Amino acid sequence: MISKIIEEALNKQVRVEAESSQIYLSMACWAEVKGLEGISKFMYAQSDEERQHMLKLVKFINERGGHTKISDLTGPPVEFGSFKDMFQELYKHELFVSESINELVRVTLEEKDYATHNFLQWYVAEQIEEEAMARTILDKINLIGDDKGGLYLFDRDIQQLTVSS
Ligand code: OFO
Numbered sequence: 001m002i003s004k005i006i007e008e009a010l011n012k013q014v015r016v017e018a019e020s021s022q023i024y025l026s027m028a029c030w031a032e033v034k035g036l037e038g039i040s041k042f043m044y045a046q047s048d049e050e051r052q053h054m055l056k057l058v059k060f061i062n063e064r065g066g067h068t069k070i071s072d073l074t075g076p077p078v079e080f081g082s083f084k085d086m087f088q089e090l091y092k093h094e095l096f097v098s099e100s101i102n103e104l105v106r107v108t109l110e111e112k113d114y115a116t117h118n119f120l121q122w123y124v125a126e127q128i129e130e131e132a133m134a135r136t137i138l139d140k141i142n143l144i145g146d147d148k149g150g151l152y153l154f155d156r157d158i159q160q161l162t163v164s165s
Contacts, residue, residue: 006116007066009107010057016100017054019073021047023093026076027086038155039083046090053126060119083151084141091134098127137161 002010028043061068080086101123108117140157144150 001065002061002113002116003111006108006111006113007061009104010061010066010116011069011071013100013104014054014057014061014068015071015073016097017050017057018070019076020093020097021050021054022073023076024050024090026078027080027090030078030080030086031083036083036151036155038157038159039086042158042161053123056122060116064115083154084138087134087137087141091131091138094127094130094134098131101127133161 024043024047028040028047031037031040031043058068080089101120105117105120105124108114108120137158141150141154144153
């Protein structure tokens with residue numbers, strides 16, 4: 001059984017994950033209409049992953065005697081500048097998500113809710129991976145440059161990242 005404080009804190013995270021999914025879906029659309037097929041596929045997959053993160057929380061709350069409240073979401077941007085800007089935005093967003101998870105972990109310790117604390121370790125590990133992936137992508141972009149040729153190679157390479165992740 002989770003306390004009201006934990007229920008509320010987890011519900012907040014449901015919203016964060018749902019908004020992440022929408023932001024990445026918007027990035028997928030932006031890349032798709034620009035003809036960046038690889039980047040777009042990658043972002044559709046990221047959006048799906050974030051929805052799975054959200055659902056995992058939804059199930060946990062309901063199964064632990066809480067009630068998930070599905071809330072309004074803040075609409076994501078429609079335009080993302082250059083592909084480099086877009087991935088910088090993604091990195092920034094993942095840092096924000098990590099902070100949000102860390103805060104949630106802090107609340108579980110304060111509330112002495114060790115079951116939820118244990119459940120959240122999956123998210124802690126996931127954020128380490130996602131931050132690392134975003135940094136790898138930014139390193140790659142810096143290496144190949146922001147020009148047309150670089151973009152072509154990057155769009156091709158990122159398809160392999162999608163397959164292997
Ligand atoms: Fe990438 O954020 Fe979910 O956890």
